[in-house]
Amino acid sequence: MIDVINLRKAYGGTEVLKGITTTIRQGEKIAIIGPSGSGKSTFLRCLNRMEEPTGGSILFEGRDITDRKTDIDEHRRQMGMVFQHFNLFNNKTVLENIMLAPVYLGLRDLGRLKRRNRLIRLRNMFRADKLPLHPIEKSKARIREEARENALRLLRRIGLEDKADAYPSTLSGGQKQRIAIVRALAMNPKVMLFDEPTSALDPEMVGEVLDLIRQLADEGMTMVIVTHEMGFAREVATRVLFMDGGSILEDDTPVRIFTNPRHPRTKEFLSKVL
Amino acid sequence: MGNFDKKLERFWEVFIEHNGYVKVLTGLQNTVWIAVAGLAIGILIGTMIAVARVMPKTNRLAGFLDGLCVFYVALFRGTPIVVQLLVAYYVALPLIGVNIPALQVCVIVFGLNSAAYVSEIMRSGILSVDPGQMEAGRALGLNYRVTMLKIVIPQAVKNIVPTLGNEFILLIKETSVVSFVGAADLYVAFNYIGSNNYEFMVPYLIMALIYIVLVAVAALIVRQLERSLRKSDRRH
Numbered sequence: 397m398i399d400v401i402n403l404r405k406a407y408g409g410t411e412v413l414k415g416i417t418t419t420i421r422q423g424e425k426i427a428i429i430g431p432s433g434s435g436k437s438t439f440l441r442c443l444n445r446m447e448e449p450t451g452g453s454i455l456f457e458g459r460d461i462t463d464r465k466t467d468i469d470e471h472r473r474q475m476g477m478v479f480q481h482f483n484l485f486n487n488k489t490v491l492e493n494i495m496l497a498p499v500y501l502g503l504r505d506l507g508r509l510k511r512r513n514r515l516i517r518l519r520n521m522f523r524a525d526k527l528p529l530h531p532i533e534k535s536k537a538r539i540r541e542e543a544r545e546n547a548l549r550l551l552r553r554i555g556l557e558d559k560a561d562a563y564p565s566t567l568s569g570g571q572k573q574r575i576a577i578v579r580a581l582a583m584n585p586k587v588m589l590f591d592e593p594t595s596a597l598d599p600e601m602v603g604e605v606l607d608l609i610r611q612l613a614d615e616g617m618t619m620v621i622v623t624h625e626m627g628f629a630r631e632v633a634t635r636v637l638f639m640d641g642g643s644i645l646e647d648d649t650p651v652r653i654f655t656n657p658r659h660p661r662t663k664e665f666l667s668k669v670l
Numbered sequence: 671m672g673n674f675d676k677k678l679e680r681f682w683e684v685f686i687e688h689n690g691y692v693k694v695l696t697g698l699q700n701t702v703w704i705a706v707a708g709l710a711i712g713i714l715i716g717t718m719i720a721v722a723r724v725m726p727k728t729n730r731l732a733g734f735l736d737g738l739c740v741f742y743v744a745l746f747r748g749t750p751i752v753v754q755l756l757v758a759y760y761v762a763l764p765l766i767g768v769n770i771p772a773l774q775v776c777v778i779v780f781g782l783n784s785a786a787y788v789s790e791i792m793r794s795g796i797l798s799v800d801p802g803q804m805e806a807g808r809a810l811g812l813n814y815r816v817t818m819l820k821i822v823i824p825q826a827v828k829n830i831v832p833t834l835g836n837e838f839i840l841l842i843k844e845t846s847v848v849s850f851v852g853a854a855d856l857y858v859a860f861n862y863i864g865s866n867n868y869e870f871m872v873p874y875l876i877m878a879l880i881y882i883v884l885v886a887v888a889a890l891i892v893r894q895l896e897r898s899l900r901k902s903d904r905r906h
Contacts, residue, residue, distance in 0.1 A: 446805060473811035483806035487824045496820065497810035576806075583810060 397422045397457060397618060398443065398587070404451030405438055412438045414642040415452065420587075420620065425613045427629035427650070428622045430639035431665055436622045439639065440589050443620065444468075444475045473501065476580030480592040482572040484564040484579070491560040494547035494579045495540075501583075502539040506532070543582070550578035554608060570601030574608050581612075588612065590621040626669055630654050638662045674871075681863065681872040690863040697859035698880065704776050704855070705842040709788075711781025712841075713834070716788025719743070721818060723789070724796050739789065746786035752847045755779050759851040772853040776845070784841055791833045795826035828899045835892030839885050846881075856880060 398420040405413040412435045420426060428436045441447040443454060445461060445468050453462045461471050485493050513529045520526045534542070551557045554574045564572055573593060580588060590609065594602045606628050613619060613632050623629055629636055629650060636653040638646040638661070645659045654670075657663045684690045719742065722735040746754065758779045763770060770778075799822050807817030827834075849858045860877040864870035 444809060446809060469808075469811045469813050471811075472809055477809040479802060479806065479809075481800075481802050483800070483802035485803060485806065485821050486800075487821065487828070497807075497812055500816060500820075501811060580810070 399455040400443075400452070401455070402452035403439070403442060403449055403454060405435075405442060405447060406450045412642050413442070413449075416642075416644055417452075418637065418644060418647065420618065423616050423618055423634075425618070425632055425634045426620045426637060427633035427635070428620065428637045428639060429624070429626065429629055429665075430637075434639045435642040436639050437591055440591050440620060440622050443587075443589055444472050444477055446477070473497075473583050474586045476577075476583060476585035476588045478573070478577050478580055478588065478590045478593050480595050482564075482569070482576045482596070484572050484576055486564055489561050489563055490551070490556070490567075490575055491544070491547055493564070493575065494550060494582050495543045497579075498543040498546070498582050499540055502534070502543065503536060506534065506536065506539065546582060547578075550581060551575075554578055568601060569597045570604045573597065573601075573605045577605075577608055577612075586618065588617055588619040590619065590623070592622050592624065594623070594625060624669070626654070626666075638665070640665070677869055677872045680867055680869050681876075684863045684866045688863075688866060690859070690866075693854070693859035693862050694856070694880075697854055697856040700773060700848075700853060701842065701845045701855045702884070704773070704780050704845045704848060704853070705838065707777045708780030708784050708841055708845075709834075709838050711777070712784025712788040712837070713792075715781065715785035717792050717823065719785060719789035720792035720796055721823075723793055725814075743786045743789060746783050751779070751783050751844055752850055754783055755848065755851050772848070772851045775851060776848045776853045780841060780845065784837060787837055788834065791830050791837065792826060795830035795833075796822060798829050799825045831892065831896045831899060835889065835896075838892065839888055842884055842888060843881065 400416055400418050400420075403413055403416040404411065416435075416439055428440065430436050438447055442449045449462050453460050455461075456471060456474075459466060459471075461468065484490075485496065488496060509530045509532055513532070516527050516529055548557060548560065551560055554577075556571060556575065559567060559571065559575075564575075567575070577588075577593075593609065594605050597605060602625070606625065609619075609621070609628075610632055621629070621633070631650075633650050636646075636648060636650045637644050638653060638657070638659065640661050646653060646657060646662045648658075653662065654666065657666055685694070719739045722732075722739050725732050725736070727733045727736060749757075755776065759772065759775050763775065803821050803825065804814075804817055807821050808814070812820075845855055846857050848855050849861075856877055860873040864873040
């Protein structure tokens with residue numbers, strides 16, 4: 397599903413990623429572990445080009461997303477991202493946070509179709525064989541209504557319907573992060589990227605967020621998680637990547653990484669954190 | 671104080687009987703109009719300048735726009751507003767060969783001038799918004815423009831309303847120089863009343879009072895606006 401080939405990223409003279417090559421298949425849950433500054437987050441952020449790679453390529457379903465011609469916004473719609481600091485839109489209510497992108501993009505696509513149809517009608521006036529119009533299935537109101545229903549359904553799922561009209565500043569960290577997760581889900585992404593989703597949370601709220609991620613994993617969502625929660629990585633991941641110094645040093649099943657690490661750096665790291 | 675009573679009487683006489691109040695009302699209207707329209711233009715152009723300046727410099731056009739905006743701000747902050755008015759009215763417009771009423775020239779010049787200051791205020795406002803907000807918008811597939819318009823700028827504006835209010839108050843007071851190009855503001859009105867009988871004490875005193883009231887009203891409006899914008903910060 398995602399092929400990363402010799403991915404490199406440098407800030408000025410310092411190389412943060414020194415040639416990463418790996419393949420992420422549909423349905424895999426990949427945990428990336430490693431010490432701070434090892435390039436885990438940078439690697440994750442390169443996958444939806446939040447960071448611009450300086451070398452190599454990333455193929456998503458066969459298309460190279462590092463190509464300048466790729467519509468990066470289109471790509472990002474298919475890849476949900478969850479941040480360490482939640483990044484809910486502070487000026488929007490919870491419901492608006494979830495609805496904003498689906499409604500905006502839905503309306504934009506509708507506008508594009510309508511413009512194309514106008515052009516076709518114009519051309520049809522001068523043609524004997526009429527070109528077919530693009531079918532328009534939804535009205536503006538329908539798009540909004542569907543986004544709203546979907547947002548409420550997602551909120552019900554995480555038990556926060558009553559917070560629909562609240563602003564993010566009134567919520568706890570755990571609530572914010574769960575809302576950030578369903579906000580990403582509202583776009584129906586094919587892959588979810590989690591960038592240390594529990595690192596900024598109070599210990600008592602880590603559980604509720606991990607539970608939600610675990611549910612998604614059980615439903616078969618493809619996901620890549622940068623995490624310091626070793627127990628969680630071990631339990632949920634189908635594959636663990638250990639990164640250090642901008643390279644993947646070990647790539648194996650969680651059982652083998654956690655019980656029988658081969659690389660000396662992995663051993664050292666795990667002996668410190670476990 | 672008997673002398674003052676007499677002065678007050680003479681002012682009243684001109685104010686009512688020689689239609690002084692009409693001049694004052696027109697002046698008041700022009701003063702408020704120049705300040706309000708100037709600020710509106712300033713916010714519009716200033717926001718565009720601020721965005722051009724914080725935009726990531728990924729291509730040459732963005733770099734060029736940035737340079738242009740720096741030059742614009744330097745130009746309008748580097749000269750007094752009176753000089754800008756005079757140059758616009760007596761140099762720029764005749765050179766282009768168009769004839770625009772003084773009042774509209776004032777609105778435009780005050781707008782352009784205020785844009786330079788608002789752009790710096792707005793830029794600091796945009797930079798004060800957590801970069802994570804832009805990242806979150808982009809990660810959802812919204813483009814730079816939409817994320818800026820729907821997420822970043824509304825939050826930036828909320829942060830800078832007090833400073834923008836200050837700019838508005840400055841504008842109200844600075845409009846007192848528009849008579850340099852012949853626009854009729856409060857000063858022109860009270861000067862007319864005073865010149866009628868060479869009695870300037872009362873007219874100028876009342877002019878000062880009107881400015882104080884104007885500024886107080888502006889401050890009140892700004893505070894109300896600030897309060898309503900803080901809605902999303904309040905815990906409830």
